[in-house]
Amino acid sequence: PTWHIPKSIQKERGDGVKSVPAGPNNPLGPVFVRLGDPKLGLGIHGTNAPASVPGVRSHGCVRMKSPDALEFAKTIATGVPASVIYQMASLNEDANQNLWLAVHRDPYNKKNLDTAALKKSITAWAKAHGKTINPAKVDAILKNRTGTANCLTCAKGVKLKTPLK
The missing domain is CATH 2.40.440.10 (L,D-transpeptidase catalytic domain-like)
Incomplete structure (x- = not known):
């Protein structure tokens, strides 16, 4: 356009x-x-x-x-209601049922990332999928905020190869 x-x-x-x-x-x-x-x-x-x-x-x-x-x-039609949500983190699953976390910096300084709710979601997902997640790794990703997807359940050094859902 x-x-x-x-x-x-x-x-x-x-x-x-x-x-x-x-x-x-x-x-x-x-x-x-x-x-x-x-x-x-x-x-x-x-x-x-x-x-x-x-x-x-x-x-x-x-x-x-x-x-x-x-x-x-x-996938959308004219006139359909939409909400745009400012969220600094995303959780995604890959085709091998691994959980990935990406945390972004907060350029607009909204300070609205609910880390407790995020950690609760991670724990619930891990329990539902019989996986173990290192809380220190989650804390490091939250601290660094690189925007890069990090695997929470993969073996060390695994790189993203499959699409996330």
Whole structure:
């Protein structure tokens, strides 16, 4: 889609450019899913800089790698209610039933990561799957906040090879 640059970003850029046409230089990538009133200019979109995902570079939008954004766009319909939740951690399971934890820094300083609830979820998952998780490893991941997925149940040194769910 053509990116109609919001006035606040035009001012920040200071180059007089008011829009960027579809194509490889467009920061929206191949798809833009609008959130709310068009005047807000907020949405979920792909990106022409896939190495920037995950990360904070946006002026309020959620960026995804373009193939993922295209798949996401196929799953929604116009007018469907949506909630965008600011969460600094994610738990995911791989195809081998290992649990992965990623904890991100808090660029907007919301300080809303409920570590007790997160640890409770990890413990419940481990119990349900008959796995053991080292609490010190969880604490280290929470402290470091690199945004990298870390396996909580894998043998030492295992790298992510399969998609997470």
